[in-house]
Amino acid sequence: MDSLSVIVNGISMGAIYGLIALGLTLIFGIMKIINFAHGALLMLSMMCSYWTWKYTGINPYLLIIMIAPVMFVIGYSTERFFIKPVLDAQKDVREPIAVLLLTAAFAIVLENLSLMLFGADYVMAKTTVTDATIAFGGVTLSAARFYALIIALVISGGFYLFLQYTELGRKLRSCGQDRNTASLMGIDVPKTFAIAFGIGTALLAVAAITLLPFYYVHPTVGNVFMTKAFIVVVLGGLGSVPGALLGGIIIGLIESIGAQYMTATLTTVIVYAIFLLILFIKPSGLFGSRLEW
Amino acid sequence: MSNALLEVNELTINFGGLIAVNQLDMKVNTGEAVGLIGPNGAGKTSAFNLISGVYKPTHGQVFFDGENITGLTPYQVNRKGIGRTFQVVKPFGSMTVLENVMVGGFVHTSKRSKSREIAMQVIEQVDLKRKINSLAKNLTLSDRKRLEVAKALATQPKLLLLDEVLAGLNPTEIEEAVKMIKSINKSGISILMIEHVLQATMAICSHIVVLDYGKKIAEGTPQEVTSNPEVIKAYLGDDYEAVNN
Amino acid sequence: MDAVKTKKISLIVLFLVIGFIIPQFVTKPYYLHVITMCLLWAYLASSWNLFCGFAGQLSLGHGVFTAVGAYVAVMLFNDYNISPWIGMFAGAGAAVLLSILIGYPTFKLRGAYYALATVAIGSGVVVLIENTQALGPFRVGGAEGLIVKLMGNAPAFFQFMSKQPYYYIALVMLIIVVLFAFWLKNSRLGYYLSALKEDPEAAEALGINVRNAKLVAAAYSAFFTAIGGVYYAMLIRYLEPNAIAGPMMSNEMVFLAVVGGSGTVLGPVVGGITLHAISEVIQFYFGDLAQGLHLFIYGLIVVFMIMFKPQGIIEILQKYYNRFLGITDRGEDEKSVKRTAGS
Ligand SMILES: Nc1ncnc2c1ncn2[C@@H]1O[C@H](COP(=O)(O)OP(=O)(O)OP(=O)(O)O)[C@@H](O)[C@H]1O
Ligand SMILES: [Mg+2]
Numbered sequence: 001m002d003s004l005s006v007i008v009n010g011i012s013m014g015a016i017y018g019l020i021a022l023g024l025t026l027i028f029g030i031m032k033i034i035n036f037a038h039g040a041l042l043m044l045s046m047m048c049s050y051w052t053w054k055y056t057g058i059n060p061y062l063l064i065i066m067i068a069p070v071m072f073v074i075g076y077s078t079e080r081f082f083i084k085p086v087l088d089a090q091k092d093v094r095e096p097i098a099v100l101l102l103t104a105a106f107a108i109v110l111e112n113l114s115l116m117l118f119g120a121d122y123v124m125a126k127t128t129v130t131d132a133t134i135a136f137g138g139v140t141l142s143a144a145r146f147y148a149l150i151i152a153l154v155i156s157g158g159f160y161l162f163l164q165y166t167e168l169g170r171k172l173r174s175c176g177q178d179r180n181t182a183s184l185m186g187i188d189v190p191k192t193f194a195i196a197f198g199i200g201t202a203l204l205a206v207a208a209i210t211l212l213p214f215y216y217v218h219p220t221v222g223n224v225f226m227t228k229a230f231i232v233v234v235l236g237g238l239g240s241v242p243g244a245l246l247g248g249i250i251i252g253l254i255e256s257i258g259a260q261y262m263t264a265t266l267t268t269v270i271v272y273a274i275f276l277l278i279l280f281i282k283p284s285g286l287f288g289s290r291l292e293w
Numbered sequence: 294m295s296n297a298l299l300e301v302n303e304l305t306i307n308f309g310g311l312i313a314v315n316q317l318d319m320k321v322n323t324g325e326a327v328g329l330i331g332p333n334g335a336g337k338t339s340a341f342n343l344i345s346g347v348y349k350p351t352h353g354q355v356f357f358d359g360e361n362i363t364g365l366t367p368y369q370v371n372r373k374g375i376g377r378t379f380q381v382v383k384p385f386g387s388m389t390v391l392e393n394v395m396v397g398g399f400v401h402t403s404k405r406s407k408s409r410e411i412a413m414q415v416i417e418q419v420d421l422k423r424k425i426n427s428l429a430k431n432l433t434l435s436d437r438k439r440l441e442v443a444k445a446l447a448t449q450p451k452l453l454l455l456d457e458v459l460a461g462l463n464p465t466e467i468e469e470a471v472k473m474i475k476s477i478n479k480s481g482i483s484i485l486m487i488e489h490v491l492q493a494t495m496a497i498c499s500h501i502v503v504l505d506y507g508k509k510i511a512e513g514t515p516q517e518v519t520s521n522p523e524v525i526k527a528y529l530g531d532d533y534e535a536v537n538n
Numbered sequence: 539m540d541a542v543k544t545k546k547i548s549l550i551v552l553f554l555v556i557g558f559i560i561p562q563f564v565t566k567p568y569y570l571h572v573i574t575m576c577l578l579w580a581y582l583a584s585s586w587n588l589f590c591g592f593a594g595q596l597s598l599g600h601g602v603f604t605a606v607g608a609y610v611a612v613m614l615f616n617d618y619n620i621s622p623w624i625g626m627f628a629g630a631g632a633a634v635l636l637s638i639l640i641g642y643p644t645f646k647l648r649g650a651y652y653a654l655a656t657v658a659i660g661s662g663v664v665v666l667i668e669n670t671q672a673l674g675p676f677r678v679g680g681a682e683g684l685i686v687k688l689m690g691n692a693p694a695f696f697q698f699m700s701k702q703p704y705y706y707i708a709l710v711m712l713i714i715v716v717l718f719a720f721w722l723k724n725s726r727l728g729y730y731l732s733a734l735k736e737d738p739e740a741a742e743a744l745g746i747n748v749r750n751a752k753l754v755a756a757a758y759s760a761f762f763t764a765i766g767g768v769y770y771a772m773l774i775r776y777l778e779p780n781a782i783a784g785p786m787m788s789n790e791m792v793f794l795a796v797v798g799g800s801g802t803v804l805g806p807v808v809g810g811i812t813l814h815a816i817s818e819v820i821q822f823y824f825g826d827l828a829q830g831l832h833l834f835i836y837g838l839i840v841v842f843m844i845m846f847k848p849q850g851i852i853e854i855l856q857k858y859y860n861r862f863l864g865i866t867d868r869g870e871d872e873k874s875v876k877r878t879a880g881s
Pocket of ligand 1: 308311313331332333334335336337338339340380
């Protein structure tokens with residue numbers, strides 16, 4: 001591949017990483033919880049989308065309208081019925097690790113549930129998009145990746161504007177900054193938390209659908225993306241929305257450029273090393289605000 | 294000079310443009326009780342954080358017992374012999390009062406029995422014996438403040454920094470606490486205390502330093518300070534408010 | 539007062555006796571193996587707890603230490619014929635060094651950041667092992683893993699034909715780690731850890747070198763965890779990078795400790811034994827029914843346990859224990875008991 005294609009490919013994959021990390025960073029920024037079920041919820045979104053596509057044949061991109069609300073409800077209920085009780089019980093604990101473990105256990109439940117329901121096969125939604133390519137300015141890119149890039153950019157940008165300029169967005173942010181003050185100002189904090197978790201999960205549905213035409217689905221597919229999402233959010237600054245997208249693109253670029261010169265393993269190790277370096281030198285991330293942590 | 298236990302010279306800290314403590318000179322002599330007063334946001338707590346090593350000064354030095362301790366970390370400062378309390382109390386909530394104080398007691402011994410002995414003695418001194426096995430998170434505010442003092446005392450300091458240990462207490466509790474601080478001072482521990490309750494400060498301290506906007510605006514005996522017009526202007530107005538609250 | 543003491547001692551003796559006579563009654567190797575695994579997991583959860591539970595640090599990368607311990611001991615054994623009995627201390631030593639190397643930069647990270655750093659380190663180490671075929675003269679085996687050289691019945695080389703010796707070794711290891719945890723909890727360092735777990739700033743103001751306290755505790759934890767890794771290697775006789783270093787290993791320790799009651803001396807033991815036993819039972823009954831069913835149930839059990847008892851099973855046991863001892867008032871005794879068994 002010529003170098004321009006390598007770069008564009010990296011950016012498109014990176015934008016998807018960013019999209020996945022968006023929900024993680026939102027949930028952390030507002031609830032101060034690392035959601036270890038994030039990867040599993042991505043997998044669930046992919047599974048639901050795949051099987052809906054398989055049985056209805058609806059264009060995967062149109063599925064967003066169906067799957068995103070479903071995932072929102074799943075995320076919202078998860079927070080309401082599982083996470084909230086534990087958060088409440090651990091109110092005066094400084095580091096509520098029980099909540100993190102709850103999400104990790106939840107991931108096990110989801111992974112094995114889909115193993116039971118959908119089996120362990122690797123499946124992919126092969127549509128007309130899968131093999132199509134798009135050429136512009138001398139760069140050839142697979143159509144699926146191109147659409148993924150566009151969707152990721154639009155959703156991230158839209159989400160940023162939503163957080164900045166809407167009533168709900170402001171409520172969400174105020175809970176993230178100081179939940180006690182927010183509560184004093186009359187914001188229903190528990191409800192806002194549930195909404196945040198719901199939105200974070202719904203964003204995964206979008207990411208899932210962008211991946212669907214060119215990525216295999218199986219019950220453990222979430223793990224790969226979750227570790228990357230962790231790296232992305234720390235790189236971009238936990239809780240920072242633009243940071244998630246930029247962090248994702250950086251990782252995507254390192255991977256695609258690295259792939260030209262070395263083995264995938266070495267690239268992975270380099271990504272981990274960069275991650276740790278950032279964590280040690282600037283834990284607030286490259287683009288996170290200093291006050292955030 | 295010879296009997297100055299703590300001496301700070303030109304102590305300054307700058308928080309991105311805001312000079313919280315500005316060229317502060319002051320000292321505490323051995324055995325003395327000194328008050329540090331000033332309106333809200335004057336920089337009192339910041340001065341404590343500079344002395345106790347939580348912040349590194351932008352400029353200036355801290356001398357303790359004739360030794361330059363500027364820039365040491367908080368635990369090193371404690372080991373030199375400076376104990377401190379926090380304005381927002383920091384009890385170890387799920388440990389008992391005894392265990393809380395024993396944490397401090399362990400600084401000079403690795404023996405449990407010895408640390409327990411130190412703790413028991415200190416707990417008696419601050420009159421917390423009745424709550425010795427209660428979890429710290431279940432204490433009343435007044436007892437939490439006592440616990441805060443007890444933890445610091447258990448590290449057997451030569452100088453005790455008290456940050457508003459009387460704030461939020463009712464008049465009877467204040468009276469008791471004043472007695473307690475006086476007795477601590479009498480037992481040979483020098484005291485530097487931040488306080489808004491002026492009568493109490495005057496009852497305990499022989500010397501008072503007044504801060505306003507990070508700068509020392511006056512110092513002297515309680516009488517001198519309270520009759521200083523600049524202090525009245527900067528501080529006493531606020532104080533009446535504080536008392537009324 | 540003395541009656542309480544007698545009751546305590548008789549309870550301890552009872553458990554020890556049960557522990558030592560179990561192999562007389564459980565003779566089927568499969569069952570004894572299952573019980574042995576319960577003890578091993580209780581041991582690993584307790585080792586994790588020494589630092590992470592006591593100091594309130596969520597390490598999700600302790601598999602790194604089981605792996606280092608296991609690989610060092612097995613490589614020394616396979617390639618240089620050094621007995622794992624000796625090799626395990628080399629492995630534990632390497633784990634201690636590694637814990638300091640990791641701890642030095644990571645301990646200044648706050649809760650969530652520390653957890654993420656450990657996840658990344660854990661995943662990184664798995665990738666590294668999977669792609670290392672040899673390390674100098676030692677065979678590492680890469681992704682295929684490393685088979686432990688077979689010696690037949692060779693007690694001097696940590697290999698036995700029957701399951702019984704493995705059971706007793708695991709039991710003794712568990713007893714040692716519990717005694718150590720008990721000692722640690724009641725030592726100066728134990729008090730320091732409890733304090734810095736709640737408020738590092740306040741701890742620092744009381745003269746505690748927070749980073750050093752964490753480093754020492756983490757080193758103890760790495761030491762015991764690595765020995766557990768060596769045991770695991772000798773029991774299973776095969777090292778698979780993902781199984782010994784991966785998230786399964788790392789997370790399992792944490793689940794067991796937290797479900798039992800992290801930060802307490804006996805919580806991880808209770809959690810390790812009960813939860814692992816439950817998981818074996820459901821695997822036995824549901825394992826063949828549908829792929830993933832038993833893990834699904836296992837996950838649900840963990841979810842509900844954390845939901846309804848976030849402080850751990852030990853909290854329930856504590857109540858019965860106090861009732862057994864005849865302690866009802868919230869007096870001196872309850873607290874002294876709490877520090878030893880629970881709290
Ligand atoms: N870490 C910090 N970063 C930035 N600004 C700070 C910091 N700590 C204190 N300040 C600022 O420095 C000023 C002095 O604060 P400080 O807490 O020392 O006042 P104080 O005299 O103790 O007030 P109070 O009586 O309310 O306790 C305040 O304006 C405060 O906002
Ligand atoms: Mg103050």
